C-alpha cells in the first residue's frame with residue numbers, strides 16, 4: 364500500500380525509501396514501552412536504528428501516536444514513548460481500533476507491528492523475542508496473537524527465538540499449524556533468547572542473507588504470510604543456562620503468586636527477570652536486539668537486490 368491514510372502515517376524518510384525500492388526494516392515498540400526500563404530503552408531504540416543504517420537500510424520504528432499508526436517514529440516522539448513506559452498502552456491486534464479511536468499512545472507488539480509494517484509495505488522486521496504459547500496454556504488459553512499474525516501478514520520477523528518464559532515446543536507446534544516457516548540463521552537450532560539453543564530444531568537452516576531472501580521471495584510469490592527467522596544471540600553475549608533458567612522459574616512462580624494474567628504477563632516477567640538478574644539480563648537483551656537488527660537489514664538489502 365505504502366501511502367498515508369486516515370489511520371496510517373509513514374515517516375518521510377521511510378516513505379521515500381519504500382518509493383524507491385530501497386531496504387527498510389520495521390522495529391516494534393512494546394519492547395521500548397514495556398520491555399525495558401528508561402533510559403536504557405531509549406538508548407536501545409536509537410542504537411538499533413543506527414545499526415540498521417550502518418547496514419545500508421532505513422529503520423522504521425512503529426507505534427500508535429496522535430490517533431495514527433506511525434511507521435517511522437523519531438526524535439521527540441521516540442523520547443515520549445520511552446519515558447512513558449508502562450503508562451503507555453500495549454497494543455496487540457485486538458487493541459488497535461480502541462486505542463486509535465481514543466488517540467492513545469501505545470507501544471505495538473510483534474503482532475501489531477507486523478500488521479502495520481504490511482500496511483506500509485515493509486517486508487522485514489527485527490525484534491528481540493516473539494510472544495508465543497505460555498506455559499500452562501492448556502488451562503489459561505494464553506497464546507500470543509503474535510503467532511496468528513505470523514500466519515497472515517507477509518512480513519519476515521528476525522528474532523532471537525522466544526524466552527523460556529514460554530512453552531517453546533507448543534509455540535513451535537502452533538507456528539506449524541499456522542503455516543509459518545521457521546528459519547535458523549546460520550543454525551539448525553531454534554534459539555531461546557538468552558541461550559543459543561532451545562533444545563528444538565528449526566524447519567530450514569539458512570547460511571546467509573541471500574539464502575534467507577530467496578525463501579522470502581518464494582514464500583511471497585506463493586501469496587503466503589509471515590516467516591520467522593531465528594537468529595541466535597552471539598556466544599559472547601549469551602547467559603549461563605542454569606542461571607537464567609533458575610531466574611525464569613522464579614519469575615514464573617512470582618507471577619503465579621501475584622495472580623498476573625493476560626496482557627500483563629509478558630511485561631511482568633520481563634521486569635522480574637531484569638530485577639532478579641540485577642540488570643544483567645538487559646545487557647544480553649540489548650545485544651541480541653542489535654544482532655537481529657543487523658541481520659534483518661542484511662536480508663532487506665539482499666531482498667531489495669533480488670527485486671531490482
Ligand code: PSU
Pocket residue numbers: 391393394395397398455471472473474491492493494495506507508509526625626627629630633
Ligand atoms: N518478549 C520479549 N520482550 C518483549 C516482548 C516479548 O522478550 O518486549 C513483547 C513483544 O512486543 C511481543 C509481546 O510481541 O511482548 C507479546 O505479548 P503477549 O504475550 O501479551 O502477546
Ligand code: MN
Pocket residue numbers: 505506507508625626
Ligand atoms: Mn496473552
